[in-house]
Amino acid sequence: MHYWPLLLLTWVELCLGYNILALLPYPGKSHHMVFEPLLQELANRGHRLTVVSFFPSKNPHPNRREVSLVGLAPLNVEVINMTDFDRSYFGFARYFEHIPVVTKLAEMNLELCEKLLDAEVFKEFVNAEGNYDLILVEHFNSDCMLGLVHNYGVPSVGLMSCAIMQFTPSRVGSPDNPAYVPNMVLPMTDTMSFLERFENALVLFGYELWYELAIRWKEQRVLEKKFGRLPRLEEIGKNASVILVNTHHSLNGVRELPPSVVEVGGIHLHNRTMQPLPRELKQWIEEAQDGFIVFSFGSLIKGSTLPASCARAILKVFARLPQRVLWKWEAEGMELPENVRLMKWLPQYELLTHRNCVAFISHAGALSLTEAVSAGVPLLAIPILGDQFGNAAHAKRAGLAEVLPLRELTEEAFEAALRKVLDERMRTQAKRLSEIWKDKPMDPMDRAVFYVEKTARYKGLNMSTDARYLNRIQLAMLDIAAFLLAVVVILGWSIVWVFRKCKRKILWLVYK
Known part of the structure; x- marks a missing residue:
């Protein structure tokens, strides 16, 4: 008889749970690492999930159904070659140097979009089969999945693993005035x-034009071949109830955001299970009397493509340090100082949280930056592409980082920057910032789950401002200014015309 309460609770949980479809077809490992803990938590809380991704769970929850896309495209792991960025540019042109690489990634996403729409495993979603209460969809540099969101006609929650993208403000009605909102x-x-505001404005409008021409128009045509006439993908994106963004204002800077944009920075660290370090590696770092440094460019960039001149300069500096260095490097055959050790893959967070870790050399990717601030470890940021430039700038202002652009990396510059990072004062500031970052009124996971469940409960939310329906001319009130100018011109012209026509009568009345 005592089993009945347990059975009743189980039945209630199943009845209250929502059916959630997660469309996450981007083959980037670091992106999925942000979303995976949220998916697991939703399943743990009784919701039934269908997860479409390139990274199916190896031990899926009973409430979770995996739809694997493995094999439809290569995974975006260590695909960025740093020699593509080792060029000399002058003026604001340097900020467009990675457009060819990003365009290539966008073209790969477009090709993937076409493959998915024709794939047998994807047919049920193209046909909008299944009864779902909510769709989770990534907002990145592809809007392919928005066609399916429109097809299902159910509320959606956007997921962003990086800093706020250029197109996000217009979707939620948030200001993106280049006078004070820096481009990512x-x-x-x-x-x-x-000068920076001038450059910021040019880059903002330049990237908007690029995104419209290189991505959005093409995806619109691809989707309409499959679904027929659709609203503009940009307009579909404006219907998202909530967008969960992997940022926090203490680290990523303050933005004017409507309630629909919810910061959940650090969500990928929720209930993180710390894996034990290999015995030999653990012994090597614990024997480092002056501590050790972690050096990694993340999962997307191939670290061993670092220009040879930069690698030589870095190794000369490492040889003069008392600290030991663990460097993620995928190639063989590099002559190393005694205090440097290479590994093809690093247990990064486990290393950063070790008591002997004193510094982190990183590309300033969103996950690496989050893990550094969580661990309270200062870093030397060498940004390569995308949001890494903005991430690094904000981390420096917060006191967590020193920044060294790749093209400025020389032996002298690298040593000077690293010495600052290793200074005791910077380590103290990193610990303080970590405390501020962790001190939140609500855990990021609870915050994310709350808004997901609220969206499903009320069948959609309207928390974005109606500014999202205005174009740039209207937002800047240029139409109002033009109207007032026209009124003044017309009124002035009318006065002149009347004066000319009635000049004699007017003069007679004046001098009478």
Whole structure:
């Protein structure tokens, strides 16, 4: 008889749970690492999930159904070659240097979109089969899945693993005034000089035009071949109830955000299971009397493509340090100082949280930056592409990082920057920032789950401002200014015309 309460609770849980479809077809490992803990937590809380991704869970929850896309495209792991960025540019042109690489990634996503729409494993979603209460969909540099969101006609929650993208403000009605809102690809914060504001405006409009021509128009045509006439993908994106963003204002800078944009920075660390370090590696770092440094460019960039001149300069500096260095390097045959050790893959967070870790050399990717601030470890940021430039600039302003652009990496510059990072004062500031970052009124996971469940409960939320329906001319009130100018011109012209026509009568009345 005592089993009945347990059975009743189980039945209630199943009845209250929502059916959730997660469309996550981007083959980037670091992106999925942000979303995976949320998916697991939703399943743990009784919701039934259908997860479409390139990274199916090896031990899926009973509430979770995996739809594997493995084999439809290569995974985006160590695909960025740093020699593509080792060039000399002058002026604001340097901020567009990674457009060819990003365009290539966008073209791969477009090709993937076509493959998915024709794939047998994807047919049920193209046909909008299944009864779902909510769709989780990544908002990145592809809007392919928005066609399916429109097809299902159910509320959606957007997921962003990186900093706020250029197109996000227009979707939620948030200000993106280039006078004080820096573009994510620029090494700037919201404090800008006149020249920086000028560059920021050019880059903002340049990237918007590029995104429209290189991605959105093409995806619109691909989707309409499959589904027929659709609203503009940009307009479908504006219907998202909530967008969960992997940022936090203490580290990524303050933005004016409507309630629909929810910061959940650090969500991928929720209930993180710390894996034991290999015995030999653990012994090597614990024997480092002056501590050790972690050096990694993340999962997307192939670290061993670092220009040879930069690698030589870095190794000369390492040889003079008392600290030991663990370096993620995928190639063989590099002559190393005694205090440097290479590994093809690093247990990064486990290393950063070790008591002997004193510094982190990183590309300033969103996950690496989050793990550094969580561990309270200062870093030397060498940004390569995308949001890494903005991430690094904000981390420097917060006191967590020193920044060294790749093209400026020389032996002298690298040593000077690393010495600052290793300074005791910077380590103290990193610990303080870590405490501020962790001190939140609500755990990021609870915050994310709350908004997902609220969206499903009320069948959609309207928490974005109606500014999202205005174009740039209307937002800047240029139409109002033009109207007032036209009124003044017409009124002035009318006065002149009347004066000319009635000049004699007017003069007679004046001098009478």
